[in-house]
Amino acid sequence: MLRLFLYISLIILSLTTVSAAETLTATVKSGDCAAYNRHHPAPDVAFQPGVGAQGKRVAPADLPGNDMPGLVPTEIHFDIQVNPLLYGKPAGATTSKFANTQATVGHVDVDLKTGQASLNGRPLTAGQDQALRDACRK
Numbered sequence: 001m002l003r004l005f006l007y008i009s010l011i012i013l014s015l016t017t018v019s020a021a022e023t024l025t026a027t028v029k030s031g032d033c034a035a036y037n038r039h040h041p042a043p044d045v046a047f048q049p050g051v052g053a054q055g056k057r058v059a060p061a062d063l064p065g066n067d068m069p070g071l072v073p074t075e076i077h078f079d080i081q082v083n084p085l086l087y088g089k090p091a092g093a094t095t096s097k098f099a100n101t102q103a104t105v106g107h108v109d110v111d112l113k114t115g116q117a118s119l120n121g122r123p124l125t126a127g128q129d130q131a132l133r134d135a136c137r138k
Helices: 002-015 030-036 126-137
Strands: 075-082 103-111 117-119
Touching: 030 126, 117 126
Parallel strands: none
Antiparallel strands: 075 103, 103 117
16 A cells, blocks of 8 residues: 555656746755854954954953864754655645655755855855855845
């Protein structure tokens, strides 16, 4: 029975096409967006490390013994998953028995030091990268 269900699901999925007029929506968790959209201050900001508000030198905030290596990750990784039973259906549509069915369709890696993101091991183009950043800002 399960095998029959899988065959039927694959056939339905293969027959389902998305026209150019239709758009697919992907959702990224807000935590992943927050890590992806790093703040880059303008070069003319008032803050200067090691300099106080009156322009005098001050002790740095990162004193010896104050670091915790590995506390903040240098990379984040997450999967893009879809429910193949809901593919091509309007947002909010559900299937009762298999509402939590998920198929991984891609894997995203983000280097937090450089801000470079890749999908399935291939770096995003500048346009794709900007589209993802714009979507995360909404």
